[in-house]
Amino acid sequence: MVRNWFLRIGWVDRPDGNRKIHVEPIPRAGGIAIVLAYMGAYALLAAVRLHGWTTTQLNLDLICSVLPGVALVFLMGLLDDKRGVSPWIKLCVQVAAAVIVFIGGLHVEIFHWIPWEKWTWSLPLTVFWLVLCTNAFNLIDGMDGLSTGLGLFATVTLICAAAIHHNYPLLLATVPLAGALLGFLPFNSNPASIFLGDCGSYSVGFLLGCFGIVWSQKSATFLGLTAPLLCLAVPLVDLALAIARRFLGAKSIFSSDRHHIHHRLLDRGLTPRRVVLILYGAAALAAVLSLLSTMVRDIYAAFVLLPFFCAAWLGIRTLRYAALQFIDPIALWGKFRQIVRSETIVQNARRTLDVANTPHARWEVLSTTAAQLGFCHVGMTLDGVKFFKSFDTSDATPAWVVTIPLTGGGRVELAHRFESAEGTVISVAPLAEVLRTVLAPVRSSTNPALGHDGQEVEGVHSLPHAAVGRAAS
Numbered sequence: 001m002v003r004n005w006f007l008r009i010g011w012v013d014r015p016d017g018n019r020k021i022h023v024e025p026i027p028r029a030g031g032i033a034i035v036l037a038y039m040g041a042y043a044l045l046a047a048v049r050l051h052g053w054t055t056t057q058l059n060l061d062l063i064c065s066v067l068p069g070v071a072l073v074f075l076m077g078l079l080d081d082k083r084g085v086s087p088w089i090k091l092c093v094q095v096a097a098a099v100i101v102f103i104g105g106l107h108v109e110i111f112h113w114i115p116w117e118k119w120t121w122s123l124p125l126t127v128f129w130l131v132l133c134t135n136a137f138n139l140i141d142g143m144d145g146l147s148t149g150l151g152l153f154a155t156v157t158l159i160c161a162a163a164i165h166h167n168y169p170l171l172l173a174t175v176p177l178a179g180a181l182l183g184f185l186p187f188n189s190n191p192a193s194i195f196l197g198d199c200g201s202y203s204v205g206f207l208l209g210c211f212g213i214v215w216s217q218k219s220a221t222f223l224g225l226t227a228p229l230l231c232l233a234v235p236l237v238d239l240a241l242a243i244a245r246r247f248l249g250a251k252s253i254f255s256s257d258r259h260h261i262h263h264r265l266l267d268r269g270l271t272p273r274r275v276v277l278i279l280y281g282a283a284a285l286a287a288v289l290s291l292l293s294t295m296v297r298d299i300y301a302a303f304v305l306l307p308f309f310c311a312a313w314l315g316i317r318t319l320r321y322a323a324l325q326f327i328d329p330i331a332l333w334g335k336f337r338q339i340v341r342s343e344t345i346v347q348n349a350r351r352t353l354d355v356a357n358t359p360h361a362r363w364e365v366l367s368t369t370a371a372q373l374g375f376c377h378v379g380m381t382l383d384g385v386k387f388f389k390s391f392d393t394s395d396a397t398p399a400w401v402v403t404i405p406l407t408g409g410g411r412v413e414l415a416h417r418f419e420s421a422e423g424t425v426i427s428v429a430p431l432a433e434v435l436r437t438v439l440a441p442v443r444s445s446t447n448p449a450l451g452h453d454g455q456e457v458e459g460v461h462s463l464p465h466a467a468v469g470r471a472a473s
Helices: 002-009 030-048 061-082 087-103 117-139 146-164 168-188 197-216 223-231 233-248 261-267 272-295 298-319 329-355 359-373 422-438 465-472
Strands: 377-382 385-390 400-405 411-416
Touching: 002 030, 030 061, 030 168, 030 197, 061 087, 061 117, 061 168, 061 197, 087 117, 087 197, 117 146, 117 197, 117 233, 146 168, 146 197, 146 223, 146 233, 146 272, 168 197, 197 223, 223 233, 223 272, 223 298, 233 261, 233 272, 233 298, 261 272, 261 298, 272 298, 329 359, 329 422, 359 377, 359 385, 359 422, 400 422, 411 422
Parallel strands: none
Antiparallel strands: 377 385, 377 411, 400 411
């Protein structure tokens, strides 16, 4: 009924050949059908007044505390579907809805023993979690049946958790949502005749975020709080990847692109239906692990999380995001050590150069520093005296040469080979800045490179013309 009515009034989503890959205009008001079905279930329950249920089993306090926030998010999504809403306005509305739910009694609780924990930790964490879930389901709603199916997997997982822990309010809140999503899925599956729309994806994400908080409140340990994260793993991972690649690409995190998980799988030659089934499988695996993490003893919960993180990391690597290829924990740790080592060497050189008062003393500091950083040749011209030193025996031309002009005259030349340590490249800019500002000429009446008898001091050499030509080439 909703689909046909919105087709008649022309409220449809038109293809653009880029992110919107459907062929014909399709209504994007599926959220209206889901919300009507969801609320209709409670209206029917209230009207029939089923006999034999205890007050505890028919506790609708959870639904009443969640509905105002859901209504606000739904209306904002409906306006976004119709006219478009600024990202900042959408974010502010989502935060307001989360605060309303928080005031209604839904809290992410971690540090129960800390005074003022409710306002210092619980409020920001609750708002952050609900905004995260709301946008995660909105961003992954890019293929027929994907967001609806992932929402159904998460809802069924929550139903199972509620049944295991005898949480009747949560059970009563999630079963109608599963029914609404299950009834909507055939219309939304490929080829879809109606889309979920922002009003639907925002509402489903917000509801599941709220129900995840209820689930986490039954956990006494921090590891138990990871179960809702696993339950919503696929949309949350997609959101995290979107934020990471946009941040690393110097783009606004609110910008749109065609690099979500489902888009990357499509680019690898998979059909839309197969992409959806693969992500359904990932959601099912995450759902099983989330339930296991709440059923096993806390000491074994970490072992349940390990296969999930391994599978998630392998999946992300398989997607081959250019901006994320360098994020390898082992490689990053190695680069971090190189940066710390190089920075330490450069700062030691700065301190030593500050007290060196002759060209010879400064040359000794410079040559030692260049050797530690992995340069293959170093040369210096200071106060008319030329120095040169090579740290390898190869006659091959260096890969590149850096010439650093010194304040007040003179220069330093540093040569590098591709085989040299990575710390060489990392240290070029900070070393150049130190040498340019600290290594100034030292004037004296007597050439400091010569002894009192006019002989060249040992260790000071003229820069060979052959070496200069080889470096310049």
